[in-house]
Amino acid sequence: MSDTQFDYIIIGGGTAGALLCNRLSASGRYRVLLVEAGRKDDYHWIHIPVGYLYCIGNPRTDWLYHTEPDAGLNGRTLRYPRGKTLGGCSSINGMIYMRGQSRDYDQWAQLTGEDEWRWEHCVPDFKQHEDHYKLDSASLAPDKRQGPISSEFSQLHGHGGEWRVEKQRLRWDVLDAFSAAAQEAGIPATDDFNRGDNEGVGYFEVNQRSGMKLAAWGKMSSRRVSWRMSSSTGVRARMATSPTTVSLSASTTLNGPTGLRRMLSWMHASSQVRRPRSSASQSPSSPNSRSTSARARASAVG
Numbered sequence: 438m439s440d441t442q443f444d445y446i447i448i449g450g451g452t453a454g455a456l457l458c459n460r461l462s463a464s465g466r467y468r469v470l471l472v473e474a475g476r477k478d479d480y481h482w483i484h485i486p487v488g489y490l491y492c493i494g495n496p497r498t499d500w501l502y503h504t505e506p507d508a509g510l511n512g513r514t515l516r517y518p519r520g521k522t523l524g525g526c527s528s529i530n531g532m533i534y535m536r537g538q539s540r541d542y543d544q545w546a547q548l549t550g551e552d553e554w555r556w557e558h559c560v561p562d563f564k565q566h567e568d569h570y571k572l573d574s575a576s577l578a579p580d581k582r583q584g585p586i587s588s589e590f591s592q593l594h595g596h597g598g599e600w601r602v603e604k605q606r607l608r609w610d611v612l613d614a615f616s617a618a619a620q621e622a623g624i625p626a627t628d629d630f631n632r633g634d635n636e637g638v639g640y641f642e643v644n645q646r647s648g649m650k651l652a653a654w655g656k657m658s659s660r661r662v663s664w665r666m667s668s669s670t671g672v673r674a675r676m677a678t679s680p681t682t683v684s685l686s687a688s689t690t691l692n693g694p695t696g697l698r699r700m701l702s703w704m705h706a707s708s709q710v711r712r713p714r715s716s717a718s719q720s721p722s723s724p725n726s727r728s729t730s731a732r733a734r735a736s737a738v739g
C-alpha cells in the first residue's frame with residue numbers, strides 16, 4: 438500500500454490533458470501527474486502529416502472503436518478512430534485548424550444559460566493557445582515578414598501559445614479550380630476560417646510546424662517531464678515535477694489492481710528520484726511527507 442501526493446492528477450494525456458498539464462506545470466509550482474493509457478508519441482507516423490492515415494486503425498495509436506451496426510447504413514458498422522497515445526486524437530487527426538461558428542457558441546450560451554460560452558468570451562481562450570504563423574512577424578527580419586497584419590486579425594488570433602497554426606504546404610490545380618468555380622458561384626474567397634463566420638472558400642490552415650505535424654503534446658517542455666512506463670499494465674504516466682503543495686490521493690481501477698499497484702509503485706519510485714527540495718511540501722496536508730527525496734510520500738491506495 439502506498440500513496441503518492443500530487444497537486445493535480447490528469448487522467449488522459451490527449452489534446453485537453455496535454456494542454457492542461459503544460460499550463461499547470463509551467464510555473465514549476467505544482468506537481469502534476471498525467472496518466473495516459475496509450476504509449477509514448479515516439480512513432481514516426483504521428484509526426485508526418487500524411488501519417489494519420491497509418492495511425493487510424495492502428496492499435497499502436499488508435500483505440501479501434503467501431504459504431505454499432507446502423508440500419509441507415511444497411512447494417513454496417515463504421516470505424517470510429519480515437520487517439521490512444523500522448524497527444525490523444527491530436528496525434529492522429531487531420532490537423533485542420535478551424536474554430537466553430539460564432540453563432541454556435543452564442544447558441545450554447547443561450548441554451549445553457551452560461552454566458553462564458555459566448556463567442557466573444559471564447560476568443561481570448563482561442564488566442565491564448567494559438568501560435569499563428571502570421572504573427573511571427575515581430576521576431577522576423579523585415580524581408581521575411583508576412584506583410585501587414587490587420588487589427589481585426591490581431592484581435593482574433595494569438596501568438597506564443599501551445600497550438601501552432603501554419604499555412605498548409607499543399608496546393609493542387611484541381612483545388613484552385615474548385616475555389617475559382619465556387620467564387621464564380623458567389624461564395625467569397627477567404628484565407629481565414631477562424632473569424633467566427635466560416636463562410637468562404639480557400640485553403641484551411643493546419644497544426645503543423647515547418648511541414649511537421651504538431652500534436653498537443655508537442656509543446657510540453659521535456660525539461661518538465663519525466664517518463665516511465667509499466668508495459669504490463671497499459672498505463673503510462675508522465676510526471677511534471679515541481680514542489681508539492683497540496684496532497685491529493687487518487688484511486689482508480691485502471692487495468693485492475695495489478696496495474697494500479699504497478700503504476701503507484703512507479704509513482705513512488707519517481708517521487709524518490711525526482712523530488713525537488715521545497716518547504717511547501719511540508720504542508721499540513723502532507724502529514725506523511727518525509728524529508729529528502731521522498732517528499733511526496735508514496736503511500737498507495739490500492
Ligand SMILES: Cc1cc2nc3c(=O)[nH]c(=O)nc-3n(C[C@H](O)[C@H](O)[C@H](O)COP(=O)(O)OP(=O)(O)OC[C@H]3O[C@@H](n4cnc5c(N)ncnc54)[C@H](O)[C@@H]3O)c2cc1C
Pocket residue numbers: 448449450451452453454472473474475493518519520521522523524525526527529530531532533534535691
Ligand atoms: C481521425 C481524426 C481526425 C480529426 N481531425 C481533426 C481536424 O482535422 N481538426 C480538428 O480540429 N479536430 C479533428 N479531430 C478531432 C480532435 O482531434 C478531437 O476533438 C480532440 O483532439 C479531442 O481532444 P480531447 O482532449 O477531448 O480527447 P483526446 O485527444 O482523445 O484525449 C483523450 C486521451 O485520454 C486517453 N485515455 C482514455 N481513457 C483513458 C484512461 N482510462 N486512462 C488514461 N488515459 C485514457 C486517451 O488515450 C487519449 O490520449 C479529429 C479526430 C480524429 C479521431
